[in-house]
Amino acid sequence: MHLMRQAIQGVDRWLFASCAPIMCSVLRIAYASMLLIYIGMWLREAEFWFSDTGVLRAQTMNQINSGGYASLLFWLPTDSATVRLLLIVLWMNALLLLLGCWSKFQIICIFVGLVSFQHRNTLICDGQDVLVRLLAFYMIFLPLDYAWSLGRKLAKKPRVVSERADRRSAWGLRLIQFQLTVIYVSTAWEKLQGISWRDGTALFYVARMDDLFGRFWIPDFLFETPEILHAMTWSVIAFEGLLPLFLWIPRTRPVAVALGILFHLSIEYAMHIFLFEWFMIISLLSFVGSNRPTLPRTTSNMHAAPATN
């Protein structure tokens, strides 16, 4: 029973006393900024990708998926004007999220919008779209307007909860941290199943993906000298496999976050993969500040405090 009590107390601290709520607002701003670009790119070619006068009719997409994926675009008119209007609304949701205006409502709308557009044309989507969509879902549970919130300022709403109470509501960060862990572990495992990753030559093939690779100059000898090639390929697997571990150890977390960011920036330097690396970096930020010491508990958990932002 003693062990059980300790475990319960540990979980309680882990969820309700050790996340930094300020990071929820940092994530909100970073995520919304990237989302504006992400949706903007869809908006440029809205008719081409998402309307029935484009390259894929709604009925075809729904048939391919056997009706198993929900989308507002399967129920609403499929003309170009409707699609464009919905994307403009979605873009406005992202802008209001960035400003911190009724962020909970905005992020729910964004999640529904992302699901709808991604399900409308799955052919143009990849892993980064999954990450963007899941981040939107997890952010529904974050206190997004904790800081730098225009909505809160305009409403002249004082911050009625204490630092401790805000910390209690930041448990949603754990979902993002867990998701990121799963991504790294899953991709390391999947890579271990491939011959080219195991024999250390996978990055040679990556370097020959001329549509995605070669954003900025990288010397060819890195991929043509077997020793260097093997070392780089195996380091990727080792890094992706071990990073989650070091992210969860408080002592190594800051270094792990920094190395993670560096890793994704180096991929961003080398490859054209749209915004994936930036969304991964945003997810890594969820670990920042998570190991702050637990505040001592008192009976007066809730008390009014003036707005500080």
Next chain:
Amino acid sequence: MQNGKDVRIQKILESWIVSLSEAAIMNEISKPEEERLSRPELARRILVALFLFAVMVVVVVDTAPPMLPGASEAKAMLHPLLNYSGLWQGRWTLFAPNPKINNSWISADVYQPDGQLKETWNSTYWPETEGWERFLGFRHINYNNRIHTIDKSAADDLADYLSRKLISPEVTPKLRVELGAASSPTHSSGGKVVVENPWRIVLSRSELNISLPDDGTLPPREETLWLSSSENLTTREYQP
């Protein structure tokens, strides 16, 4: 109708939930009164913990390799709900198990009713474009690399789109003609039967891939032998 396995899993989950909730409540009761949480706060925390636990289980099941015992069954149970709600994710392959070189493009040969080739349309070949063009056209790269992996009806839709752009905005796809029926539709015009030949679009996808030397060595870039391969995506006929 639930089978025995489902019922067992449900019972195990229920007993876990009850035990954890009981333990949390007992934990609170054992504390000095001034340290105890209020009842609504305790209830909130238990609900949050259970929700988090459920999400974690779902994520693990969704991303687990299907070879793990019970993974396929659990995935089959969860996927309809996850897919519909947009909470699906699947395995994070990210250039795994082996990086697939695509370097692909799509071509459409447009044939006039007299059988002459009118023009050949090619999609952008992305390796030859600037970085900013690839950023703007990233969705096209994905589209080119995926269109052959799913149902042919997606390629039919692309051919229909191209027919509106390359032939006429008013063209309509000709219905598929069953074997044994006439190859061209006929209609009566002023009492005279006219045979109309359709426009035709042949859509194909090509890609460049590496041919490795027999000894298995990896060639430098300038010595790399690229092999081009093409596959037909669809052939569609149109009436103006």
